[in-house]
Amino acid sequence: MVIYKNKIAGISGSAVDNASKGIFITFEGVDGSGKTTQIKLLNKFLKEKGFNSFITREPGGTALGDSIRKLLLNPENNGPVARAEALLFEAARAELTEKVIRPALDKGKIVICDRYFDSTLAYQGFARGLGIDSLLDLSLWATSGLVPDITFLLSLDASDSEKRLDRQSRKRDRIEHEDGDFKKKLQEGYNELAGRFKERIVLIDANKEINKIFCDIKLKMLELLISRGWLTQ
Numbered sequence: 001m002v003i004y005k006n007k008i009a010g011i012s013g014s015a016v017d018n019a020s021k022g023i024f025i026t027f028e029g030v031d032g033s034g035k036t037t038q039i040k041l042l043n044k045f046l047k048e049k050g051f052n053s054f055i056t057r058e059p060g061g062t063a064l065g066d067s068i069r070k071l072l073l074n075p076e077n078n079g080p081v082a083r084a085e086a087l088l089f090e091a092a093r094a095e096l097t098e099k100v101i102r103p104a105l106d107k108g109k110i111v112i113c114d115r116y117f118d119s120t121l122a123y124q125g126f127a128r129g130l131g132i133d134s135l136l137d138l139s140l141w142a143t144s145g146l147v148p149d150i151t152f153l154l155s156l157d158a159s160d161s162e163k164r165l166d167r168q169s170r171k172r173d174r175i176e177h178e179d180g181d182f183k184k185k186l187q188e189g190y191n192e193l194a195g196r197f198k199e200r201i202v203l204i205d206a207n208k209e210i211n212k213i214f215c216d217i218k219l220k221m222l223e224l225l226i227s228r229g230w231l232t233q
Contacts, residue, residue: 022105025152026152027039030186073174116151117139149224151202152202153201
């Protein structure tokens, strides 16, 4: 876990306080990119190595967060205006960070989170047009500056995302119903974040086979564990 001192240092992974015993990992990507599968594989790998890891998600992970999730993702809702949508995500994030993520990190656990503030920057900041920098400030305030140690961004084109969503058996949620232009902007937003915060964000080609994707993730994870002294070479 790294604690925010200033926006540039905290987000880019430059020298900041290493203020907890645990490791904070996040996964990002457009809908259908395969995050859930890779998260489960990484959690299984870490547990087999003897680490105390667990999975949580955004929005969700707390009673309040789960309620906000239902409100935001229900396809029967027309949805809030963009600013209200962003604030609801931040409310769920603040609750999850304070009640779940920070306590686990302080106990030396590895936290794997399905989405974190990069989703707000890409979805609401870029695709909805609210601005990345203003929402970055808001996200850092909501989380008291908690920045992931590493973020795996599964990169997938909007057209491929649509094809994968069409093949899913479950119904799409409200945001998955967004049109193609929104999803193209979303991927552009993620690409911008990957370029801006490249010391923290690891760009992963989500078009590869599942096992090859995980090999890329596992390699970066092993590098992080070794650099932190959690594993020896």
